Amino acid sequence: MQNLLNKLDQPEHARALLDRIDGLLAKINKEPAPGVPQPLLKFMEVCGTHTMAISRTGLRGLLAGKIDLLSGPGCPVCVTSDPDIDLMIGIAGKEGVITATFGDMMRVPGSRGSLNQAQSGGADVRVVYSPLDAVALAQENSDRQVVFLGVGFETTTPTVALALKHAEALDLDNFSVFVNHKLTPPAVKALIQSGDVDIDGFICPGHVSAVLGARGFAFLPEEFMLPAVVAGFAAVDILLGIVSLLEQLASGKPLMDNKYKRVVRPQGNTAAQRLVDTYFRVAPAQWRGLGVIPGSGLELRDAYQRFDASDRLQLDCNPDLGRETKGSAKLEKPDDTSPDCSCGEILRGMAKPHQCRLFGTACTPERPIGPCMVSSEGACAAHYLYGHLP
Amino acid sequence: MCLAVPVRVVQVDGDMATVDLQGNRKQVSIALVSETKAGDYLLLHAGVALQVLDEEEALETLKLLEELAEAQRQIDDGEEEADPQGVGRLRRRPPPAPDEERR
Numbered sequence: 001m002q003n004l005l006n007k008l009d010q011p012e013h014a015r016a017l018l019d020r021i022d023g024l025l026a027k028i029n030k031e032p033a034p035g036v037p038q039p040l041l042k043f044m045e046v047c048g049t050h051t052m053a054i055s056r057t058g059l060r061g062l063l064a065g066k067i068d069l070l071s072g073p074g075c076p077v078c079v080t081s082d083p084d085i086d087l088m089i090g091i092a093g094k095e096g097v098i099t100a101t102f103g104d105m106m107r108v109p110g111s112r113g114s115l116n117q118a119q120s121g122g123a124d125v126r127v128v129y130s131p132l133d134a135v136a137l138a139q140e141n142s143d144r145q146v147v148f149l150g151v152g153f154e155t156t157t158p159t160v161a162l163a164l165k166h167a168e169a170l171d172l173d174n175f176s177v178f179v180n181h182k183l184t185p186p187a188v189k190a191l192i193q194s195g196d197v198d199i200d201g202f203i204c205p206g207h208v209s210a211v212l213g214a215r216g217f218a219f220l221p222e223e224f225m226l227p228a229v230v231a232g233f234a235a236v237d238i239l240l241g242i243v244s245l246l247e248q249l250a251s252g253k254p255l256m257d258n259k260y261k262r263v264v265r266p267q268g269n270t271a272a273q274r275l276v277d278t279y280f281r282v283a284p285a286q287w288r289g290l291g292v293i294p295g296s297g298l299e300l301r302d303a304y305q306r307f308d309a310s311d312r313l314q315l316d317c318n319p320d321l322g323r324e325t326k327g328s329a330k331l332e333k334p335d336d337t338s339p340d341c342s343c344g345e346i347l348r349g350m351a352k353p354h355q356c357r358l359f360g361t362a363c364t365p366e367r368p369i370g371p372c373m374v375s376s377e378g379a380c381a382a383h384y385l386y387g388h389l390p
Numbered sequence: 391m392c393l394a395v396p397v398r399v400v401q402v403d404g405d406m407a408t409v410d411l412q413g414n415r416k417q418v419s420i421a422l423v424s425e426t427k428a429g430d431y432l433l434l435h436a437g438v439a440l441q442v443l444d445e446e447e448a449l450e451t452l453k454l455l456e457e458l459a460e461a462q463r464q465i466d467d468g469e470e471e472a473d474p475q476g477v478g479r480l481r482r483r484p485p486p487a488p489d490e491e492r493r
Contacts (some may be wrong), residue, residue: 001445002398002431008448012459013456015459016459016462017455028426032391048391102391154391156435156436158440159437159438165421180407207393207394207435210433236455240454261444261453263433265441272422280444319430
């Protein structure tokens, strides 16, 4: 199997696909009037791993001037709002609490510093590889409260649900989760409905779809007549996806294509879906750059409130989130960290990282200002590391 | 954050499995994937396997890619006869060279 995976990602395959892309573009791009250039096609991915893969493999450069590849709200760290980061830092500062988190969250600045700074100030913050490790921490430290910071999309949520199942089986009263999980399809839908940006097709997230199934983003062709494809993360996987989007545009028949069938099944991982559904229910969520989107987040079901860190530590969370926005998909003003930071616009595909006035000067991976630069999978970090082509 | 990697199952032990992650042995949960056996490849995320990789589908993708590459080779060979120095091969890279526009 490993040999097979290596065989897939070969330069000659990529070259053949790039030629196919040129052929399809020639078919699609007919000049509207003599001398008037066709506007660039815009394809958006909504997965931090795609953001990195597209930059790292050089595809962004190879396709520059032909197809505009935009990064949407696909990085969970980047879309976490300032108030939520502040709450996490508040948790870390509590007496007798061990805060367990994925490493990505450590450097993200809220309005009162980052978890990293909280740790330097004496807070007990531990980076864990798996939410299951946080349960083990709770077992080892029965005299202290262990709070896991539950940040992530559909790929990550089942791992947190599994941790809750373990904690329940062990009857742990010192393990809880600060639930900040988000759902990607409602955010993509809200982005399209906002009309802020005109996208010609979507490269759908491979690992979110591994859980959700290939149907997860079927609303794109069905409701919005937009071409959509689930793609993997090797250069050829992404190129196969782009070829599919162009074929759909050329034929005028948008559909939900799956080019990552070795991982993504039509129905997804139903065991993971059931487990998530056991512990969580759908709730509104606040996204950086997109505001509060109804039905785009998760909260613990009533039967599992005892595992909710907000309850356990009696945090003052924003209880009005649901009431204010009921039934509305309107996007609110972004809540950027710095008034000059363009993360909000970048997450909506309205600006490119290099168009931010802070990019590469005041804001770098070493001294990041906005979360798109902090996260290793953020659009700004990818552009900075691998060259910021337009 | 949704980074997930393929790992090979070395040994299954109930809901857990020992996997080979680029030469390192690691204990991971296989509670969310059914019928896993030694030798299978799993998609691993944050210590939890989320899918079993489908070898047949990977072979299908490889077949498709090889067909595309073969079709391209035939076009290139045709070009090579008219262009023995292989200039055309270099010419196909973006940004388009001026002579490409004339073609």
